[in-house]
Amino acid sequence: MSETSHGTGTGPTQRNAEIGVALLTLLFGLIVVYGSYLVGFGWGADGPQAGFFPFYVGIAICVCSLINLAQGLRENPADLFAEWSQLRQVLKVLVPTTIYCLMVEPLGIYLPSILLIAVFMKWLGKYSWPLTAAIAIGVPAAFYLVFEKWFLIPLPKGPVEALLGL
Amino acid sequence: MFDNFVNLWHGFAVAGDPFNILLMVVGILLGVIIGVLPGLGGANGVAILLPLTFSMSPTSAIILLSCIYWGALFGGAITSVLFNIPGEPWSVATTFDGHPMARQGKAGEALTAAFTSSFVGAFVAILMITLVAPLVAAFALRFGPAEKFAVYFLAFCSFVGMSKEPPAKTIVSMMIGFALAAVGLDMVTGQLRLTFGSEELLNGFDFLIAVIGLFGIGEILLTMEEGLEFRGKSAKIDAKVVLRTWASLPRYWATSIRSCIIGCWMGITPAGATPASFMAYGIAKRVSKNGKNFGNGEIEGVVAPETAAHAAGTSALLPMLALGVPGSPTAAVLLGGLLIWGLQPGPMLFVEQKDFVWGLIASMYLGNVVGLIVVLTTVPLFAAILRIPFSIIAPVILVICAIGAYTVNNNVFDVVMMLVFGVLGYVLKKTNYPLAPLVLAIVLGDSAEEAFRQSLLASGGSIGIFWSNPLVSTIMGLGLVAALYPMISNLLSRLRSPQPA
Numbered sequence: 106m107s108e109t110s111h112g113t114g115t116g117p118t119q120r121n122a123e124i125g126v127a128l129l130t131l132l133f134g135l136i137v138v139y140g141s142y143l144v145g146f147g148w149g150a151d152g153p154q155a156g157f158f159p160f161y162v163g164i165a166i167c168v169c170s171l172i173n174l175a176q177g178l179r180e181n182p183a184d185l186f187a188e189w190s191q192l193r194q195v196l197k198v199l200v201p202t203t204i205y206c207l208m209v210e211p212l213g214i215y216l217p218s219i220l221l222i223a224v225f226m227k228w229l230g231k232y233s234w235p236l237t238a239a240i241a242i243g244v245p246a247a248f249y250l251v252f253e254k255w256f257l258i259p260l261p262k263g264p265v266e267a268l269l270g271l
Numbered sequence: 272m273f274d275n276f277v278n279l280w281h282g283f284a285v286a287g288d289p290f291n292i293l294l295m296v297v298g299i300l301l302g303v304i305i306g307v308l309p310g311l312g313g314a315n316g317v318a319i320l321l322p323l324t325f326s327m328s329p330t331s332a333i334i335l336l337s338c339i340y341w342g343a344l345f346g347g348a349i350t351s352v353l354f355n356i357p358g359e360p361w362s363v364a365t366t367f368d369g370h371p372m373a374r375q376g377k378a379g380e381a382l383t384a385a386f387t388s389s390f391v392g393a394f395v396a397i398l399m400i401t402l403v404a405p406l407v408a409a410f411a412l413r414f415g416p417a418e419k420f421a422v423y424f425l426a427f428c429s430f431v432g433m434s435k436e437p438p439a440k441t442i443v444s445m446m447i448g449f450a451l452a453a454v455g456l457d458m459v460t461g462q463l464r465l466t467f468g469s470e471e472l473l474n475g476f477d478f479l480i481a482v483i484g485l486f487g488i489g490e491i492l493l494t495m496e497e498g499l500e501f502r503g504k505s506a507k508i509d510a511k512v513v514l515r516t517w518a519s520l521p522r523y524w525a526t527s528i529r530s531c532i533i534g535c536w537m538g539i540t541p542a543g544a545t546p547a548s549f550m551a552y553g554i555a556k557r558v559s560k561n562g563k564n565f566g567n568g569e570i571e572g573v574v575a576p577e578t579a580a581h582a583a584g585t586s587a588l589l590p591m592l593a594l595g596v597p598g599s600p601t602a603a604v605l606l607g608g609l610l611i612w613g614l615q616p617g618p619m620l621f622v623e624q625k626d627f628v629w630g631l632i633a634s635m636y637l638g639n640v641v642g643l644i645v646v647l648t649t650v651p652l653f654a655a656i657l658r659i660p661f662s663i664i665a666p667v668i669l670v671i672c673a674i675g676a677y678t679v680n681n682n683v684f685d686v687v688m689m690l691v692f693g694v695l696g697y698v699l700k701k702t703n704y705p706l707a708p709l710v711l712a713i714v715l716g717d718s719a720e721e722a723f724r725q726s727l728l729a730s731g732g733s734i735g736i737f738w739s740n741p742l743v744s745t746i747m748g749l750g751l752v753a754a755l756y757p758m759i760s761n762l763l764s765r766l767r768s769p770q771p772a
Contacts, residue, residue: 119702126702130443137450140465144457152728155457155464158720159450166446172439186701191496198495199694202488202669206690210683214674222666230662244667248674256323260674261683 115189122186123177127170134166197229213263218245275405282629285330286637294335295634299642300649302342307350307653311668313343313584313601314710315486318479319675321608329612330627334634336608337588340601341393341638344544344584345646348385348577349653352378361544361580364552368565368572375568379512382650387520388527388574390643392581395531396538397635400589404621404632407593411618416725417736421746423719424737426596428754429540430708437703438757444699445708451476452716459724471684478713479679481692482604485706487672488693491665493700513647516570523574526555530575534582538598539590540753544583551579585635591616592628596715600707603714 141156141163148154187195201224208217223241226232249271252258262271285291305316317336324332347362352369365385372381414422427445434441454465455475466472530551537547555575556565565572587598588605595617597603609616614624621628676689696706712719730736738744752759 122698123702126698126704130447133447133450137453137465140467144462144464148732149460151460153459153724153732155460155462158723159453159465162446162449162453166443166450169439169443169446173437173443176437176439187496194495195492195697198492198665202693203690205669206673206686209673209677209686214670214677218670218673221669222663225662225666230660232662240663244670248670252674252678256326258322258678259681261677 115185116192117186118180118182119184119186120177120180120182123180124174127174127177131167131170131174134163134170137163137166201225209261211263213261213266215245215249215260216263216265218248275401278625278629279401279633281626282631282633283637285626285630286334286634291331291334291634292637292641294331295338295638295641296645298335298338299342299345299638299645302339302344303346303349303646303649303653304342304656305339306343306346307657308664308668311671312486312490313340314599314604315483315672315675316343317601317604317608318482318679319487319671321479321604321611322675322678324608325611329609329614330630332608332612333605333627333631334638336605337631337634338638338642340584340605341635341642342646343601344393344581345386345389345642346653347580348382348389349646349650350657352381352385352573353654354657361548361584362576363545364548364576364580365573367552367576368567368569371566371568372570372573377568379509380516380570381568381573383513383516383647384520384570384573385577386643386646387517388530388578389581390639391527392531392534392578392583393585393635393639396535396582396585397632397639399535399586400592400635401632404589404593407589408618408621411594412622413742414618416722416729417739417743418746420719420722420726421737421743421750422594422596423715423722425746425750425753426540426590426598426715427708427712428750430705430711432753432756433537433540433546434705434708435546436705438754440702440704441708444704444706445712448709448712449716449719451481452478452713453720458717458721474680476688476713477679477685478607478710479604480676480685480688481713482600482710483672483676484689484692485696485699485710486600487668487675488690489696489700489706491668492693492697494661495665519570520574523571526559526571526575527578529554529558530578531582534579534584535586537579538583538586540598544580544587544599547583548576548580552576588635592620592631593618595718597711600710603711607714 137159141160144156145154146156146160148157201221205217205221208220219241222244223237226237226240227234248260252260301320302313302316305311306313311319317339320336320339324335327335344361347357348365348369350356351362351365352373355366355370357363357366369381369385372378411418411422430445431438431441450465452475454472455463456473457464463473533551533554534544534547537550538544552565552572552575555571556562559565559569559571561569561571584599584601587602589598591597591602591606595606595615597606606616614620614627672689673686676685677683679685699706699709726736727733730739736743737747
């Protein structure tokens with residue numbers, strides 16, 4: 106799936122995606138089986154051990170993943186999972202969102218939210234600066250009022266909020 | 272039986288409190304907004320708002336949350352009819368005839384028909400809950416661990432059998448849910464399992480985070496793929512249109528009754544509203560004398576799926592209340608909420624928390640009446656919300672999801688977890704793995720495991736306990752039939768009509 110193409114109508118195939126997902130779930134099943142093995146999956150002094158139930162769950166995941174893998178291999182190789190252009194659209198959302206989620210830890214929720222909304226409106230929506238600024242600052246401010254003032258639920262804050270004394 | 276009506280009367284007194292009525296209106300409005308916006312649906316909308324209700328009394332909180340659910344059920348119809356975009360999976364069948372009607376300029380009629388039949392479906396389902404739920408609960412009081420596990424078994428088997436996805440995929444998605452539920456501290460032995468030394472996983476995976484990620488972020492990513500444009504028909508609903516449509520609806524009484532029955536049945540067995548709406552549409556198309564015209568804007572084609580979807584969505588609460596087994600992802604989230612408030616859903620709830628149960632049931636009656644009035648009067652408002660460009664609404668929804676994920680446990684790590692679930696949801700959805708069983712398995716995993724282990728303890732490790740008495744054998748047998756139903760029906764139809772060679 107590493108080839109790049111600029112034409113429309115190409116992209117990773119549904120077949121490869123199905124196979125990939127089946128392999129991932131198989132891996133997940135093996136991890137679960139291994140984890141259950143670590144804590145013991147047999148019959149202990151006081152009944153079933155901690156790994157008893159997850160062990161069989163893991164086995165079921167592995168067996169069904171293999172079935173799905175076999176089904177995936179029979180899939181028509183011409184069907185597309187998504188076109189590259191569509192995946193680019195998805196990445197345009199996914200990349201800023203990932204950065205956003207990682208920024209919440211050090212910076213709190215407000216500043217990253219302002220940036221996220223601003224980036225979306227400016228980059229994807231091509232709105233003017235005043236409108237972008239109004240919504241990007243207004244929405245988090247509204248959340249601040251609703252959560253912290255009305256429902257008294259503190260949201261994560263970072264150094265900037267501390268500076269402002271909020 | 273008479274007791275129940277007295278209880279219900281008391282329930283109306285609780286639900287009819289002005290503050291609770293206000294909560295209903297707020298809940299319905301929020302619910303419709305949630306149902307209308309892409310990336311927010313009944314399940315994750317309720318999940319996000321759940322932490323806001325922790326300071327309320329459980330009865331008020333459940334009224335607010337269940338009204339959000341009714342609102343989301345109503346809201347799905349608006350996007351289906353006006354924009355040809357089903358806001359919720361169960362409103363896909365509504366687009367078939369609803370949107371053609373809107374293109375012919377009959378959006379008002381289509382919406383009135385959709386809302387009214389939703390109301391009828393829900394109302395019949397609530398009547399059924401009122402009459403049947405106490406009986407089921409009384410019956411379930413006799414259940415031991417083996418019977419409890421058998422009920423869970425039946426619930427998950429019906430997913431395998433009813434789902435239109437391949438059984439192996441349904442099972443994988445369900446088992447992933449069970450595995451995620453098992454992560455963390457084992458309640459019985461006090462051992463840590465499947466954490467692999469990670470501190471963040473000590474408490475396991477919270478299903479609310481999973482719901483917000485899978486349905487919220489995943490849905491946004493799917494929407495992005497389709498592009499950013501919404502092009503919709505405008506709708507005007509005035510009293511004249513409503514009255515005219517209402518006058519024409521009684522003609523479809525047979526379709527309504529049929530759809531109610533399908534919906535109630537499919538809602539109780541946890542197959543859910545989506546297949547119910549398709550089934551009702553399909554049957555109405557076959558039976559109706561206007562069947563040929565279905566798909567070109569036939570009002571009966573709106574009535575059938577909407578009635579069934581709402582009947583199913585509402586009756587999904589019956590097993591949740593009476594047995595502790597939710598019939599839909601949203602019901603699962605409501606069940607999670609009940610657990611957080613310290614209320615254990617199941618047969619004992621009807622004995623110990625009479626006020627709560629009957630207050631909730633009474634609020635279903637009132638909530639749906641309030642809902643019908645609210646949606647009929649506010650449709651233009653919601654259509655306007657849909658015209659807000661996606662590049663503004665998408666980041667706002669992402670922020671709401673992040674705040675929702677954070678407030679569940681006041682944990683920043685959950686925001687990252689939500690994103691992981693979001694990507695997972697997108698990929699699984701694209702490869703046709705059903706998400707509902709995954710969510711239900713995370714919610715029910717611990718209870719199912721506990722019931723399973725307790726039964727095995729009682730029997731000394733013999734699986735035979737699940738076939739040890741007529742009651743448990745019947746439930747297990749029903750489960751097997753449900754799981755193998757596609758194969759059985761396939762076989763039957765082959766026996767009946769030998770295929771031409």
